[in-house]
Amino acid sequence: xxxxxxxxxxxxxxxxxxxxxxxxxxxxxxxxxxxxxxxxxxxxxxxxxxxxxxxxxxxxxxxxxxxxxxxxxxxxxxxxxxxxxxxxxxxxxxxxxxxxxxxxxxxxxxxxxxxxxxxxxxxxxxxxxxxxxxxxxxxxxxxxxxxxxxxxxxxxxxxxxxxxxxxxxxxxxxxxxxxxxxxxxxxxxxxxxxxxxxxxxxxxxxxxxxxxxxxxxxxxxxxxxxxxxxxxxxxxxxxxxxxxxxxxxxxxxxxxxxxxxxxxxxxxxxxxxxxxxxxxxxxxxxxxxxxxxxxxxxxxxxxxxxxxxxxxxxxxxxxxxxxxxxxxxxxxxxxxxxxxxxxxxxxxxxxxxxxxxxxxxxxxxxxxxxxxxxxxxxxxxxxxxxxxxxxxxxxxxxxxxxxxxxxxxxxxxxxxxxxxxxxxxxxxxxxxxxxxxxxxxxxxxxxxxxxx
Ligand SMILES: Cc1cc2nc3c(=O)[nH]c(=O)nc-3n(C[C@H](O)[C@H](O)[C@H](O)COP(=O)(O)OP(=O)(O)OC[C@H]3O[C@@H](n4cnc5c(N)ncnc54)[C@H](O)[C@@H]3O)c2cc1C
Numbered sequence: 001x002x003x004x005x006x007x008x009x010x011x012x013x014x015x016x017x018x019x020x021x022x023x024x025x026x027x028x029x030x031x032x033x034x035x036x037x038x039x040x041x042x043x044x045x046x047x048x049x050x051x052x053x054x055x056x057x058x059x060x061x062x063x064x065x066x067x068x069x070x071x072x073x074x075x076x077x078x079x080x081x082x083x084x085x086x087x088x089x090x091x092x093x094x095x096x097x098x099x100x101x102x103x104x105x106x107x108x109x110x111x112x113x114x115x116x117x118x119x120x121x122x123x124x125x126x127x128x129x130x131x132x133x134x135x136x137x138x139x140x141x142x143x144x145x146x147x148x149x150x151x152x153x154x155x156x157x158x159x160x161x162x163x164x165x166x167x168x169x170x171x172x173x174x175x176x177x178x179x180x181x182x183x184x185x186x187x188x189x190x191x192x193x194x195x196x197x198x199x200x201x202x203x204x205x206x207x208x209x210x211x212x213x214x215x216x217x218x219x220x221x222x223x224x225x226x227x228x229x230x231x232x233x234x235x236x237x238x239x240x241x242x243x244x245x246x247x248x249x250x251x252x253x254x255x256x257x258x259x260x261x262x263x264x265x266x267x268x269x270x271x272x273x274x275x276x277x278x279x280x281x282x283x284x285x286x287x288x289x290x291x292x293x294x295x296x297x298x299x300x301x302x303x304x305x306x307x308x309x310x311x312x313x314x315x316x317x318x319x320x321x322x323x324x325x326x327x328x329x330x331x332x333x334x335x336x337x338x339x340x341x342x343x344x345x346x347x348x349x350x351x352x353x354x355x356x357x358x359x360x361x362x363x364x365x366x367x368x369x370x371x372x373x374x375x376x377x378x379x380x381x382x383x384x385x386x387x388x389x390x391x392x393x394x395x396x397x398x399x400x401x402x403x404x405x406x407x408x409x410x411x412x413x414x415x416x417x418x419x420x421x422x423x424x425x426x427x428x429x430x431x432x433x434x435x436x437x438x439x440x441x442x443x444x445x446x447x448x449x450x451x452x
Contacts, residue, residue, distance in 0.1 A: 004128065005128075006127070007128070007130070009130070010132045011131060012133060012135065013029055013134070014037055014118070014120045015036060016039055016138050017138070017141060018038045018039075018040030018042075018099075019044075019140075019141055020067055020090065021139035021406075022139035023038070024067050024387075024403050025038075025137050025139060025387060026094075026097075027099070034414065037100050037131065038101045039102050039131075040101060040103050041106040043103045044094045044103065045087070045090040045094075048083065048087050051143075053167050053168050053193065055169070055254065057253035058086065059080065059251055059252060059253050063077035063222075064221065064396075066400065068404045080254070081253075105122050105124035106124075107121070107122045109360050110363060111363065116382075118134075119131070119132055120133060134383055137385045137386075137410060140388075142354070144354055144355060144357040145355040146350070146353075147352050147355055148161070148350045149278075151278060152348075154279070154281070156282045156340070156341070159282070159345070160348070163351075164349060170194050173194075173347045174347055176344050176346030177202060177345040177346065178194050178349060179201075179203075180201060180351055181348060182204065183250060183262070184248060185248050185251075186351045187203070187351030188208070188250035191203045192252065195265055195268070195270055200271075200345075201265070201271070202270070202338060203262065204284075204286060205262070206275060206293070207293055208247040208248070208249065209247070210297040211250075211251050211301055212251070212304070216320060229395060230399075232395070234393060244390070249300065262297075263328050263329040266329045266331075271338070272335075273286040273290055273338060274288055275289045282339055283337065284337065284340065287334075288334035288336060289334065291330070298325060301325060302325060305324075358372065364381070372386045374386050377393065378413055385414075387407060392406055393405075
């Protein structure tokens with residue numbers, strides 16, 4: 001039996017992925033009349049609907065939702081959209097500028113064409129298809145394979161295990177206590193969600209830093225934006241390209257936004273632990289890192305507040321005084337073990353990040369850890385670009401705030417249209433001191449990205 005020959009197409013640019021990064025690129029190409037197609041494995045921007053929990057809210061203020069031609073213009077610019085509001089906000093974007101979007105079309109291979117350009121193999125609703133293109137923009141996001149430890153199957157079969165990408169709400173888990181592993185933005189917010197639902201929560205902390213929600217009368221992320229932190233190229237950032245390895249600060253936008261203070265949760269009964277070291281059956285072991293993890297997270301929290309204070313002083317801004325953070329709970333000792341059965345824990349939520357998967361990109365642009373090598377998304381292979389990766393160019397790159405500038409840059413490389421630059425290093429140095437904006441390295445394996 002012979003399978004059907006792939007339908008053959010030719011275009012100038014293939015954009016792979018129809019999330020906010022792919023659609024932003026398409027907006028520029030449509031504006032400049034460039035023939036292109038956006039191939040999307042699911043539906044446009046579906047990740048927001050499919051991989052976020054029910055009580056999810058943005059951690060970034062709404063005013064930072066600025067895609068090309070599509071900025072948040074609702075009534076609450078300093079608030080935080082819920083999952084469903086984000087989905088609704090994005091729903092009309094592709095249609096708003098007539099993006100040439102082919103949904104339910106998964107790219108299975110990208111190869112270089114002899115003589116220049118690329119061949120893109122895909123499987124769409126009507127079967128296999130092949131695209132020839134001069135340029136390819138890979139905009140498939142930074143979160144491909146959810147990470148669970150290789151020893152997770154050795155846990156007792158009675159324990160329900162889910163990754164944060166599949167967590168929806170407390171009632172979807174069996175009754176009983178829950179261990180959340182990972183204290184990045186997802187882990188901390190899911191632990192809070194379960195805690196507020198009255199579950200007995202145990203949380204294994206990694207080395208994520210934390211940040212205040214508000215300071216001196218404004219949202220901290222609004223201050224940081226004004227200080228230029230989100231516009232600064234990674235190489236000029238305090239600490240340099242090592243920032244790419246670091247876990248984002250935990251904080252929440254829930255109920256109008258607030259700090260996540262794990263010490264307060266502990267005082268209210270949440271069990272806190274250090275880095276999870278291993279486990280089998282119903283017994284888990286932890287490294288003695290809890291005290292340091294709490295202290296380090298608080299140190300970053302305080303240092304960011306202090307840097308905002310210095311900025312306010314330098315710029316002569318009239319702002320109300322801040323309230324210094326006072327730690328209300330400290331561990332008596334770092335716990336080293338947890339017996340899930342004895343503690344009544346029936347589920348584990350893995351919130352330890354994702355591993356990238358570019359096996360379908362059969363072009364030599366990857367480093368030894370499987371990450372694409374590029375400068376602001378432009379690879380060493382002419383015509384091949386990456387977009388939407390966390391810290392691709394700036395802190396804003398993997399978020400709503402920075403994708404417009406990156407998409408403009410990549411589209412400009414294709415069309416020749418000049419683009420704007422990011423904040424010069426000297427201007428950043430004038431605005432901020434080299435504070436530890438993203439304290440410790442990520443706990444996830446080196447080839448992994450952690451959640452935003
Ligand atoms: C839990 C969480 C919370 C976040 N919170 C915030 C926040 O508060 N504020 C903020 O600004 N950002 C936040 N982000 C970060 C960021 O905005 C999102 O990750 C965003 O979805 C990235 O957009 P993207 O287009 O780069 O990737 P995605 O939205 O992941 O889109 C990639 C698309 O590519 C498609 N695709 C993948 N492989 C293929 C293939 N082989 N062929 C065809 N299509 C393919 C996928 O189906 C997907 O639709 C958060 C991220 C997470 C995970």
